[in-house]
Amino acid sequence: xILACAGGVGGARLALGLSEVLPAEALVVAxxxxxxxxxxxxxxxxxxxxxxxTLAGINDPVQGWGIFGETWNxxxxxxxxxxxxxxxxxxRDLATHVERxxxxxxxxSLSAITTGLCERLSVRQRVVPMSDDPVPTIVHTTEGELxxxxxxxxxxxxxxxxxxxxxxxxxxxxxxxxxxxxxHPSLEAIVICPSNPYLSIGPMLALPGMREALMRRRxxxxxxxxxxxxxxxKGPAAKIMRELGEEPSxxxxxxxxxxxxxALVIDHVDxxxxxxxxxxxxxPLEAQTIMRDRDSRTALARAVVQLAGADxxxxxx
Amino acid sequence: xILACAGGVGGARLALGLSEVLPAEALVVAxxxxxxxxxxxxxxxxxxxxxxxTLAGINDPVQGWGIFGETWNxxxxxxxxxxxxxxxxxxRDLATHVERxxxxxxxxSLSAITTGLCERLSVRQRVVPMSDDPVPTIVHTTEGELxxxxxxxxxxxxxxxxxxxxxxxxxxxxxxxxxxxxxHPSLEAIVICPSNPYLSIGPMLALPGMREALMRRRxxxxxxxxxxxxxxxKGPAAKIMRELGEEPSxxxxxxxxxxxxxALVIDHVDxxxxxxxxxxxxxPLEAQTIMRDRDSRTALARAVVQLAGADxxxxxx
Numbered sequence: 001x002i003l004a005c006a007g008g009v010g011g012a013r014l015a016l017g018l019s020e021v022l023p024a025e026a027l028v029v030a031x032x033x034x035x036x037x038x039x040x041x042x043x044x045x046x047x048x049x050x051x052x053x054t055l056a057g058i059n060d061p062v063q064g065w066g067i068f069g070e071t072w073n074x075x076x077x078x079x080x081x082x083x084x085x086x087x088x089x090x091x092r093d094l095a096t097h098v099e100r101x102x103x104x105x106x107x108x109s110l111s112a113i114t115t116g117l118c119e120r121l122s123v124r125q126r127v128v129p130m131s132d133d134p135v136p137t138i139v140h141t142t143e144g145e146l147x148x149x150x151x152x153x154x155x156x157x158x159x160x161x162x163x164x165x166x167x168x169x170x171x172x173x174x175x176x177x178x179x180x181x182x183x184h185p186s187l188e189a190i191v192i193c194p195s196n197p198y199l200s201i202g203p204m205l206a207l208p209g210m211r212e213a214l215m216r217r218r219x220x221x222x223x224x225x226x227x228x229x230x231x232x233x234k235g236p237a238a239k240i241m242r243e244l245g246e247e248p249s250x251x252x253x254x255x256x257x258x259x260x261x262x263a264l265v266i267d268h269v270d271x272x273x274x275x276x277x278x279x280x281x282x283x284p285l286e287a288q289t290i291m292r293d294r295d296s297r298t299a300l301a302r303a304v305v306q307l308a309g310a311d312x313x314x315x316x317x
Numbered sequence: 318x319i320l321a322c323a324g325g326v327g328g329a330r331l332a333l334g335l336s337e338v339l340p341a342e343a344l345v346v347a348x349x350x351x352x353x354x355x356x357x358x359x360x361x362x363x364x365x366x367x368x369x370x371t372l373a374g375i376n377d378p379v380q381g382w383g384i385f386g387e388t389w390n391x392x393x394x395x396x397x398x399x400x401x402x403x404x405x406x407x408x409r410d411l412a413t414h415v416e417r418x419x420x421x422x423x424x425x426s427l428s429a430i431t432t433g434l435c436e437r438l439s440v441r442q443r444v445v446p447m448s449d450d451p452v453p454t455i456v457h458t459t460e461g462e463l464x465x466x467x468x469x470x471x472x473x474x475x476x477x478x479x480x481x482x483x484x485x486x487x488x489x490x491x492x493x494x495x496x497x498x499x500x501h502p503s504l505e506a507i508v509i510c511p512s513n514p515y516l517s518i519g520p521m522l523a524l525p526g527m528r529e530a531l532m533r534r535r536x537x538x539x540x541x542x543x544x545x546x547x548x549x550x551k552g553p554a555a556k557i558m559r560e561l562g563e564e565p566s567x568x569x570x571x572x573x574x575x576x577x578x579x580a581l582v583i584d585h586v587d588x589x590x591x592x593x594x595x596x597x598x599x600x601p602l603e604a605q606t607i608m609r610d611r612d613s614r615t616a617l618a619r620a621v622v623q624l625a626g627a628d629x630x631x632x633x634x
Binding site: 084093094095117120263 | 358413
């Protein structure tokens with residue numbers, strides 16, 4: 001069994017790739033919930049939805065979030081009424097938020113709700129939120145403190161970032177499904193998907209016990225860089241690295257994860273960085289990391305799984 | 318200025334008729350909020366919406382509620398997720414509930430929100446909820462106590478009704494807009510629309526001071542019967558009358574309102590009841606009360622306005 005840690009789009013794509021090369025029961029996807037927020041009275045879990053919709057095959061592959069063939073009648077009507085429209089909610093997508101919120105109000109856990117929604121969407125892999133407790137990501141910028149979606153969607157990640165805070169993390173518990181996966185006897189590898197280290201994986205690592213669990217792992221942990229050729233494949237990761245005084249490079253990703261991982265998958269275009277990755281104590285694997293279609297996605301997933309197997313054998317040997 | 322008291326469909330139709338024969342500033346529509354309920358985390362005000370959509374010209378004339386040309390992608394997606402679908406919420410309609418709920422959470426009053434929504438929908442008449450306080454209608458049936466929408470929509474008004482309770486009415490205040498209309502020097506008539514007396518107008522009459530305000534009126538009050546030829550034009554009014562041991566008849570409507578009104582508009586098919594209406598101390602007016610189209614709607618509205626004028630002159634004389 002492989003545990004994949006994922007944020008939104010990039011994470012969802014690799015999770016989909018892994019789902020295409022592994023038996024359904026052999027994949028657990030732990031998803032960032034630091035992006036979760038209350039909007040228009042609803043609890044919205046953007047990364048969970050992206051992973052769920054992607055594994056269900058109903059995601060919108062062009063915009064990267066939301067549901068394919070979505071309609072926007074709610075949003076247009078809300079705009080006509082003068083409501084808040086900076087966070088786009090499609091008509092079908094809305095059902096997820098409304099249903100999740102209703103179940104949260106009935107005191108169901110986010111984990112249980114996610115399992116229930118996945119079942120309904122015929123997602124056969126196990127998708128678990130990183131935590132059932134709120135861990136809202138707060139972005140401290142030169143323009144002040146911003147809630148994540150305010151920063152990310154409303155302000156399009158434009159304000160200059162100074163520091164990321166995983167608020168509430170100290171009091172949050174790793175979700176039961178993630179904890180179970182980490183401790184599962186069948187666990188063969190931990191894969192950190194090509195998601196934003198600060199905004200998508202950072203919240204997970206901030207959970208008490210998470211770094212410790214990764215440090216004492218008995219299986220290989222492999223990260224796939226979200227930075228290719230000095231730029232982020234998607235989103236503001238490169239911009240944030242620069243703002244934090246780091247170079248947008250797989251090496252920054254390598255240093256960010258450090259001893260939490262054994263290997264880093266870098267893109268062919270960054271092949272020259274392999275020695276530097278090795279110098280940081282990590283095994284580099286060159287691959288085509290841009291997942292443009294099913295072929296490139298499954299090829300990357302297969303490379304990751306093979307690396308896990310190789311490293312696993314090496315670990316056992 | 319005419320104050321119309323309305324429930325859902327029948328009330329909205331006459332309000333529309335009145336809006337078509339009166340200047341916009343000469344009509345205030347006070348709307349039942351006893352039907353309001355929390356559903357899927359949203360505050361839903363079905364009668365306010367029906368009146369608002371009808372006056373905005375965006376109502377669905379066939380089903381009687383909701384928005385014309387509505388889409389149901391949210392509802393279908395919610396069904397797929399196993400959510401509650403007994404109360405149908407269209408994609409566009411949903412925006413009203415979400416926006417109203419968001420504003421209520423920001424502590425805006427239902428009155429202020431209604432005014433805001435009407436402005437956005439270009440409704441030029443003044444639409445006011447009967448109260449800004451919750452007055453949920455509870456239906457006591459042989460199958461026990463049911464919240465109004467549970468009874469009305471989910472159970473299709475099938476359980477046998479024993480008693481209607483306007484819960485919280487004793488502590489609720491008449492909304493400022495309705496109070497202002499009742500006391501306005503320009504008020505020329507009060508019209509009780511052909512709405513369900515027990516379920517739509519009853520909640521309004523249960524508000525402290527409402528009956529008293531009607532009793533000390535200095536303008537004519539006219540009700541239009543929702544019962545025609547022994548049956549309700551729409552909805553369960555006739556069934557309820559039978560269950561309460563009354564005959565489904567304009568005379569039951571006449572007795573229900575009693576001294577709160579001066580005149581009762583009955584349908585031509587009930588012309589033989591005119592003497593009985595008169596015997597109850599009310600002035601009967603025969604009219605075509607079924608509002609099938611714009612012509613019949615405006616004809617009824619004109620008849621009501623003329624009756625108000627005539628009674629007003631009589632009162633002044």
